[in-house]
Amino acid sequence: MRFIIQRDRLVQSVQDVMKAVTSRTTIPILTGIKITASSEGVTLTGSDSDISIESFIPNEEDGDEIVEIKQAGSIVLQAKFFSEIVKKLPTDSVEIEVLGSLQTVIRSGKSEFNLNGLDAEEYPHLPQIEENNKFHIATDLLKTMIRQTFFAVSTSETRPILTGVNWKIENGELNCIATDSHRLALRKAKIEIENNESYNVVIPGKSLNELSKIIDDSNELIDIVITENQILFKAKHLLFFSRLLEGNYPDTSRLIPSESKTDIIVNTKEFLHAIDRASLLAREGRNNVVKLSTIDGGVIEISSNTPEVGKVVEEIQSQSIDGEELKISFSAKYMMDALKALEGTDIRISFTGAMRPFVINPLHDETTLQLILPVRTY
Amino acid sequence: MRFIIQRDRLVQSVQDVMKAVTSRTTIPILTGIKITASSEGVTLTGSDSDISIESFIPNEEDGDEIVEIKQAGSIVLQAKFFSEIVKKLPTDSVEIEVLGSLQTVIRSGKSEFNLNGLDAEEYPHLPQIEENNKFHIATDLLKTMIRQTFFAVSTSETRPILTGVNWKIENGELNCIATDSHRLALRKAKIEIENNESYNVVIPGKSLNELSKIIDDSNELIDIVITENQILFKAKHLLFFSRLLEGNYPDTSRLIPSESKTDIIVNTKEFLHAIDRASLLAREGRNNVVKLSTIDGGVIEISSNTPEVGKVVEEIQSQSIDGEELKISFSAKYMMDALKALEGTDIRISFTGAMRPFVINPLHDETTLQLILPVRTY
Numbered sequence: 001m002r003f004i005i006q007r008d009r010l011v012q013s014v015q016d017v018m019k020a021v022t023s024r025t026t027i028p029i030l031t032g033i034k035i036t037a038s039s040e041g042v043t044l045t046g047s048d049s050d051i052s053i054e055s056f057i058p059n060e061e062d063g064d065e066i067v068e069i070k071q072a073g074s075i076v077l078q079a080k081f082f083s084e085i086v087k088k089l090p091t092d093s094v095e096i097e098v099l100g101s102l103q104t105v106i107r108s109g110k111s112e113f114n115l116n117g118l119d120a121e122e123y124p125h126l127p128q129i130e131e132n133n134k135f136h137i138a139t140d141l142l143k144t145m146i147r148q149t150f151f152a153v154s155t156s157e158t159r160p161i162l163t164g165v166n167w168k169i170e171n172g173e174l175n176c177i178a179t180d181s182h183r184l185a186l187r188k189a190k191i192e193i194e195n196n197e198s199y200n201v202v203i204p205g206k207s208l209n210e211l212s213k214i215i216d217d218s219n220e221l222i223d224i225v226i227t228e229n230q231i232l233f234k235a236k237h238l239l240f241f242s243r244l245l246e247g248n249y250p251d252t253s254r255l256i257p258s259e260s261k262t263d264i265i266v267n268t269k270e271f272l273h274a275i276d277r278a279s280l281l282a283r284e285g286r287n288n289v290v291k292l293s294t295i296d297g298g299v300i301e302i303s304s305n306t307p308e309v310g311k312v313v314e315e316i317q318s319q320s321i322d323g324e325e326l327k328i329s330f331s332a333k334y335m336m337d338a339l340k341a342l343e344g345t346d347i348r349i350s351f352t353g354a355m356r357p358f359v360i361n362p363l364h365d366e367t368t369l370q371l372i373l374p375v376r377t378y
Numbered sequence: 379m380r381f382i383i384q385r386d387r388l389v390q391s392v393q394d395v396m397k398a399v400t401s402r403t404t405i406p407i408l409t410g411i412k413i414t415a416s417s418e419g420v421t422l423t424g425s426d427s428d429i430s431i432e433s434f435i436p437n438e439e440d441g442d443e444i445v446e447i448k449q450a451g452s453i454v455l456q457a458k459f460f461s462e463i464v465k466k467l468p469t470d471s472v473e474i475e476v477l478g479s480l481q482t483v484i485r486s487g488k489s490e491f492n493l494n495g496l497d498a499e500e501y502p503h504l505p506q507i508e509e510n511n512k513f514h515i516a517t518d519l520l521k522t523m524i525r526q527t528f529f530a531v532s533t534s535e536t537r538p539i540l541t542g543v544n545w546k547i548e549n550g551e552l553n554c555i556a557t558d559s560h561r562l563a564l565r566k567a568k569i570e571i572e573n574n575e576s577y578n579v580v581i582p583g584k585s586l587n588e589l590s591k592i593i594d595d596s597n598e599l600i601d602i603v604i605t606e607n608q609i610l611f612k613a614k615h616l617l618f619f620s621r622l623l624e625g626n627y628p629d630t631s632r633l634i635p636s637e638s639k640t641d642i643i644v645n646t647k648e649f650l651h652a653i654d655r656a657s658l659l660a661r662e663g664r665n666n667v668v669k670l671s672t673i674d675g676g677v678i679e680i681s682s683n684t685p686e687v688g689k690v691v692e693e694i695q696s697q698s699i700d701g702e703e704l705k706i707s708f709s710a711k712y713m714m715d716a717l718k719a720l721e722g723t724d725i726r727i728s729f730t731g732a733m734r735p736f737v738i739n740p741l742h743d744e745t746t747l748q749l750i751l752p753v754r755t756y
Binding site: 311 | 456459462466467468488489490492652655659687688690691
């Protein structure tokens with residue numbers, strides 16, 4: 001194998017596939033990046049066996065030569081060293097050549113690295129996925145949907161299925177749901193799907209988080225293919241595979257109350273900042289619980305009291321408070337996570353009593369919903 | 379105590395004095411910030427008993443009212459909570475009031491914090507320093523001198539005196555020296571000093587590092603007063619006290635070779651980047667040793683070899699190599715630290731053989747010197 005490549009494109013691709021590489025693997029070859037040079041260009045692959053990422057660098061793009069292939073072939077190089085080296089090379093152009101016995105030379109200007117490679121034949125094959133049923137979604141919308149749900153997955157392995165995000169596709173609508181059993185995040189969107197297929201899968205939260213880091217904030221379409229135990233995201237020059245979680249995701253639809261007893265409409269930012277301040281003294285203990293009380297004249301009071309430190313009282317003028325008077329306690333962290341995930345300047349919070357889960361929606365937007373279970377303090 | 383103050387000025391002063399506050403103290407009151415309101419303004423104090431910082435906020439500056447004192451007095455508030463609170467307050471103006479029994483109210487807009495304070499009478503007094511013999515130095519020069527020496531102090535407590543920077547003042551010249559016994563950094567500057575006093579003290583490296591974080595990059599003068607066991611830096615509205623280290627600093631002047639056998643002149647950045655790359659594969663092991671060899675035609679070769687990973691060879695065209703041929707090995711980290719501390723586009727490295735310490739100077743600048751001990755690899 002021997003080729004000459006533009007350094008910046010190589011650096012970008014290496015950074016992308018590095019998202020899948022971990023040093024904590026029991027399969028030594030997965031600490032490496034696989035490099036394959038073919039007549040069309042160079043392909044880099046990284047994998048931790050849960051996530052696999054393939055990035056392709058074409059010989060030519062928009063009339064610019066990016067890669068010059070001198071000899072096809074492949075090699076696996078230690079990801080940690082290879083990624084550091086390419087970032088620091090002195091010139092814009094890099095030559096990579098495999099000598100006999102897996103010795104690989106990286107040349108750039110007057111700098112020459114000689115790395116011990118690993119046999120690419122030993123690198124695991126990526127899953128072969130039949131692309132019969134695929135659908136697509138705008139990349140920026142996908143990123144938003146991940147951001148609005150991923151944070152609510154469980155970080156505990158006691159119920160592994162809750163560490164993933166449930167994707168349900170039915171009647172041309174994608175429903176993303178995440179819950180750690182204390183709060184729930186839901187985001188819906190219309191998608192175009194062939195044959196009107198339906199799916200119900202659970203994608204590891206970690207996979208979605210890594211995916212959202214490497215895809216652009218563009219409105220280009222990304223293709224998605226779901227199989228029995230894999231999901232594949234196909235963007236331009238990029239393949240992202242993730243395994244799916246096994247098991248049944250709990251039916252969350254019954255959790256979401258359909259009616260409410262108290263409805264508050266309030267400015268998102270003002271509310272977020274007041275919660276943030278009210279939680280400052282509470283952060284010490286195990287939970288950072290704050291109390292919300294409705295007051296006359298549409299005023300909401302947020303308060304917390306930690307006897308050994310002090311207490312905080314915040315007042316916010318709401319746009320409206322409808323229904324019953326209310327005093328309720330909840331985790332400030334969960335509320336701030338939910339508020340940060342919502343879009344829109346104003347939100348509606350719908351309560352069904354101090355002991356029942358409550359729902360937060362952006363005003364005039366039914367595609368996003370955040371649900372939080374209150375904390376009993378009385 | 380009761381006063382109203384501009385939030386931004388309060389935040390800035392709190393951040394400055396926080397540099398001295400640590401949560402790892404055996405004296406509970408030192409986890410707090412002392413706030414004193416007098417007829418002139420508000421004084422904040424933080425201390426970890428090694429470093430003490432006092433920041434003063436005057437009632438008025440350049441005709442703007444900054445503080446409005448309603449009632450003089452003082453209180454100590456938990457630094458961790460107080461600093462977080464002031465940063466997040468909703469309005470530009472903050473009212474602080476001590477009620478009975480040390481209860482302190484912080485008000486801003488519709489936000490009201492009630493903190494349990496501590497008795498300011500129990501806060502330790504700062505050292506009283508007689509200002510008979512003081513000298514001054516431009517703030518930006520002081521920052522530079524700290525940056526160029528601080529990094530070379532020892533981080534090990536086996537010889538505590540080496541964790542400090544040796545300041546020697548003699549004949550109107552300040553000499554700053556730091557060494558961890560593997561390398562040495564030296565920076566000299568002319569200063570104006572009354573009575574031509576001489577001093578030889580050792581300032582904890584940590585103190586100088588914290589000081590350099592809170593002083594401006596301006597050419598305003600900073601006053602310095604040295605006593606038997608304390609040093610005081612006086613900037614505008616800021617007092618910074620540090621204890622001095624006890625014991626005798628080793629005489630380092632004999633370490634610095636006065637002649638050389640090989641002299642290299644090379645571009646600082648090119649040399650730094652080559653060393654950085656050559657050390658990439660070596661970073662794994664306990665030491666990241668690189669080898670320097672002079673080659674014909676003024677070329678320097680930097681190389682390293684880690685058999686299990688691979689090897690690197692870098693060539694740099696020097697401006698000149700004078701004297702004997704040379705092969706020498708040294709720590710890439712020490713060399714990079716030294717190069718980053720130097721100013722100037724070109725450097726001279728003066729060697730006296732492969733086993734002897736060598737000296738790095740900026741070209742045409744005798745005020746800065748870095749010395750490194752080589753590593754024996756043959």
